[in-house]
Amino acid sequence: MSQETESTHQTESASTTEHSTRGAYVTGGAEFNRDTNYIEDRITSDGRPGLNGEPGWPAEAGRYRLIAARACPWANRTVIVRRLLGLEDAISLGQPGPTHDARSWTFDLDPDGVDPVLRIERLQEAYFRRFPGYPRGITVPAVVEVATGAVVTNNFPQITLDFSTEWAKFHRPGAPQLYPEHLREEIDAVNKRVFTEVNNGVYRCGFAGSQEAYDSAYARLWAAMDWLEERLSRQRYLVGDTITEADVRLFTTLARFDAVYHGHFKCNRQKLSEMPALWGYARDLFQTPGFGDTTDFVQIKQHYYIVHEDINPTGIVPAGPALGGWLEAHGRESLGGRPFGDGTPPGPVKPGEEVAPGHGAQH
Structure with a gap:
């Protein structure tokens, strides 16, 4: 989530010191509390208007890019669900590197440090294109509209639920029911x-x-x-x-x-x-x-x-x-149990999205 795993903070009456995760604050005697305010726009099957009547975001193949760092557990969820459901051809995947600086996740694993589709060096640029000076954490996962380069949502719990429900017409044959x-x-x-x-x-x-x-x-x-x-x-x-x-x-x-x-x-x-x-x-x-x-x-x-x-x-x-x-x-x-129910396992990992040799579990 945050440039790390999410925008986080700790609260108490003592003075705060900004933590290296950005958006996380360490306070004497404090109990950790997570900032759960996200961009709540949803991409839906019919593009229905949002909560405040603003224009909706219809589910369309090729329109959006999922930005999800492998390191982040919250982002890793979206990569797993995208693969299980077979959404790779409908929603492209951009993967920042495992670390970030004080401003944003960066695309340092890509040639010249630039995302090859969005043509940006920092995820922050996609946030600022929609919300200039966006004040909260620049978090992953984030879904970005390719044409405008603007962030649509970073509401990680809803993203995977919508992959299961609102993107159903783009699921692969044999996709499992992850949210029956x-x-x-x-x-x-x-x-x-x-x-x-x-x-x-x-x-x-x-x-x-x-x-x-x-x-x-x-x-x-x-x-x-x-x-x-x-x-x-x-x-x-x-x-x-x-x-x-x-x-x-x-x-x-x-x-x-x-x-x-x-x-x-x-x-x-x-x-x-x-x-x-x-x-x-x-x-x-x-x-x-x-x-x-x-x-x-x-x-x-x-x-x-x-x-x-x-x-x-x-x-x-x-x-x-x-x-x-x-x-x-x-x-x-x-x-007992059947991993995919009446469905089938996903096929091979999409070329270019494999875990690097030596980075996974090995015999």
Whole structure:
């Protein structure tokens, strides 16, 4: 989300010091709170008017570009869902590098540091084209209109839901139902707890401004992790018997847990690999097309350990942990379930969008 993972801040009456993640503030004794104010425009199947009656954004193949850094868990969700649903030819993908400066995510992995479609060096340019002087975090994921070069939305939770619902006519044959109507109430409830206690819970630990705030955040995180461990010991997926939006949202945090959150964010009661059900579940998803083949461990570690200067002032990126375990047999098939339901797995990764050699899990 933010130039990091999202625009974040901590609040309390003490004076604030801007944190290196930009939009994140460290305050003495503060408890971490996430800024969840996003550009709430939606791209819809019929281009219906927005909340305030402004012109709508119709779903049209080739009209939009998804900007999603591999390093960011919130952006990684959109890449996974885009691939599972087969939206690669309808929505192009731009990928900033794993780090950013004080202004914006940058396209330093592209030739000459310029996005080849939008022709910009910084994502900030797309925000400013629509909102000059945009005052909030320049976050990923963001959807940008190609013709104008202007940002449409950065509302990450809604982007993936709309990929499932509003972009249905562009789905590949055999695309899974990631947000089926009969399970939406349960998916929404699970997503709410996972977001507040796990996705955001690791940040609450990492950016705690006092021992008291950290201790509280740590207890909440592990209460939720224990709940997930118990739930996933009885069923293969979080909701129902197929992969849904809920699994995508949890996976991107689990993929970063041992590599980053366990040490860097002090979430160290246990490693993910020491929790049998959660570790088997994470490996099951990782080995499913769309998940592991969009996960770049090198960029993930570079992002957190380099960008978070307050937490890791040396900028040293750890060499470990070893990643071979992600490819070990998980045995989750014994719990039943069908990953794609009545659908099929996605095909090979689109050329040019592969994880770089040596950046994923290897035997």
